[in-house]
Amino acid sequence: MKSRYSKLVFDLDGTLYRGRSSIPSAVETINHLKNRADLLFLSNNGNQSATALAQRLRTLGFNVSNDEVISSVTITVEYVSSLQQDASIFVLNSGDLPRALQAAGHRLVAAEEAQFVVVGVDMELTYDKLAQGLFALRNGARFIATNTDAVYPREEGVYPAAGAIVGAFRGMGFEPEQYCGKPDRWAVEKALSLRGMRIGLDCLMVGDHLETDIVGAQNIGVDSVLVLTGVSTREEMIRKGIHPTYVIRDLSELEPILFSDSGSPGG
Ligand SMILES: [Mg+2]
Known part of the structure; x- marks a missing residue:
């Protein structure tokens, strides 16, 4: 089955791993999506290069290539060079x-x-x-x-x-x-364009942080998924008035959103 969203942008910290451990169901979900959608792993980490982060992901079992990962280091260098x-x-x-x-x-x-x-x-x-x-x-x-x-x-x-x-x-x-990171509109657009992704209704950003991942998605006008495995909570979502398109407990709940016609926005 074809995904409703063919371009998926994943946050790393709090979404795929925490410290030195992967988050339950993250490895299985990502590896299952490989080759079924275009993937971008976009981190606000301003200390680790994309290559270092890609290596860290592979060590944890994620099947990712260097060119699928972009960090704030990449975007900062792009900005200065521009x-x-x-x-x-x-x-x-x-x-x-x-x-x-x-x-x-x-x-x-x-x-x-x-x-x-x-x-x-x-x-x-x-x-x-x-x-x-x-x-x-x-x-x-x-x-x-x-x-x-x-x-x-x-x-x-x-x-x-x-x-x-x-x-x-x-x-x-x-x-x-x-x-040079999420939620800045220029930074997010730059990251997607470096990955060759055209921004549109088929883009979905997935992350654990309301102010960076979800606002970042809103700033470029694409749908978003808040995953409750990291820093942000449902209570915060209501208090701060930041509304992701979808809310899931962990990444095992992502595929039903991608591969059904009846997701439950805001649920
Ligand atoms: Mg995060």
């Missing part, structure tokens, strides 16, 4: 982003030379780095953020994410000109 070749960048990120920017032909420089300040999660954040970033922004550098997420879940609890560090600069009076 503005300028050979850009001078002061970067606050302890993950794969600095190397990815260099691989795209950009230069990592000290704050005083920076044309761009790019901020993601930096596990080695110091007061001095914040001060350097501030100097660069006051000197007129353009400000770009990997994503807005304030916190992210680890197995041992919730930790500060990129949005927390971006928040330090917002507290100093600077707003990023671009967030």
Whole structure:
């Protein structure tokens, strides 16, 4: 049977895995959908490259290829490259982003030379780095953020994410000109276009986070599925007034939506 939605965009954290474990029924669902729909795995992770995330997914048993995965690292590099070749960048990120920017032909420089300040999660954040970033922004550098997420879940609890560090600069009076992750409309459209997906009624975004996955889907005008295996709850959905097209307990409930004519939107 043909799926009503032929382009499926899956979130990773809280949707397919949590920490080092896959979420029950996620592996079976994804592997069963392989070759039956076009799949994109889109993560707001601004520290891990798409290749690293694809490898992590395969280790957990998901049958995915590198070109099916896009992270905020990919989108951030695309954004900077769309503005300028050979850009001078002061970067606050302890993950794969600095190397990815260099691989795209950009230069990592000290704050005083920076044309761009790019901020993601930096596990080695110091007061001095914040001060350097501030100097660069006051000197007129353009400000770009990997994503807005304030916190992210680890197995041992919730930790500060990129949005927390971006928040330090917002507290100093600077707003990023671009967030390179969900729910930003440009970022989501860019991710789909990099995967060769044309946005339309046959697109469905699936994720666990109302403000990123569901609002991200709404921002590009496509249907969405909230899966209750991660951060957001039904109660939050009502309180925040964010309404996904479908709500499911876990991914075992996804295929009935895809392969029937009588799904139950909002159910
Ligand atoms: Mg998530």
